[in-house]
């Protein structure tokens with residue numbers, strides 16, 4: 543478990559060398575992802591739009607629900623901090639100011655809060671803050687490694703993974719940090735819980751020897767396989783507009799690439815190929 547933990551945390555930083563964190567851009571049919579420290583969007587003509595174009599490293603991003611702004615982490619100040627900006631790069635605002643690691647901003651479904659992960663209190667904790675960076679609150683407050691990737695679809699709860707019971711497991715808590723419940727407590731490692739529009743929750747698990755994506759009811763019941771290949775699949779992202787097509791990462795081709803999956807047809811389509819549109 544300890545070895546996995548070290549690999550996992552170093553993985554948070556190694557990820558920026560390959561495709562990571564695919565997501566639909568709200569109110570569009572465009573797909574965003576990060577690659578080699580930049581935030582990229584595959585535009586309407588399958589061209590790549592670079593939202594950051596920076597010397598610094600950006601690894602994770604989250605769009606406001608109206609699609610007008612993007613929150614992201616960046617080391618441009620010398621430490622990993624959370625920022626927001628308009629999609630054209632204007633109105634850049636730095637929201638966190640400490641020398642620890644602040645990673646993975648996740649915009650709330652009502653647009654009013656940003657959750658993120660930070661080591662400022664000595665271990666990975668989940669924080670929420672207002673859009674101007676005020677009211678930063680540690681809502682996980684547990685000596686284990688607690689990591690957020692998604693709010694619940696109704697925006698009232700925070701989904702997260704934690705190793706507080708040994709292996710990594712999937713948890714949910716109210717957005718103020720109360721009423722913590724474990725949803726998946728398998729002996730394997732479960733992580734990256736993501737909300738679906740029908741209130742179900744997808745997550746990845748290595749229970750079958752490599753990472754696959756599972757989906758379950760919001761109370762943790764009725765678990766089913768959503769994506770399973772010989773490679774590693776993770777980071778399922780659902781959107782309002784593209785209800786039945788999720789974006790995800792798989793390394794089934796040998797490289798971590800962005801795919802879409804039509805969850806009704808079970809059909810996966812490769813979207814990226816080494817930093818470019820794959821041409822499919």
Ligand SMILES: [Ca+2]
Nearest residue numbers: 666684686688
């Ligand atoms: Ca913690």
Ligand SMILES: [Ca+2]
Nearest residue numbers: 709710728730
């Ligand atoms: Ca587990």
Ligand SMILES: [Ca+2]
Nearest residue numbers: 753771773774
């Ligand atoms: Ca797999």
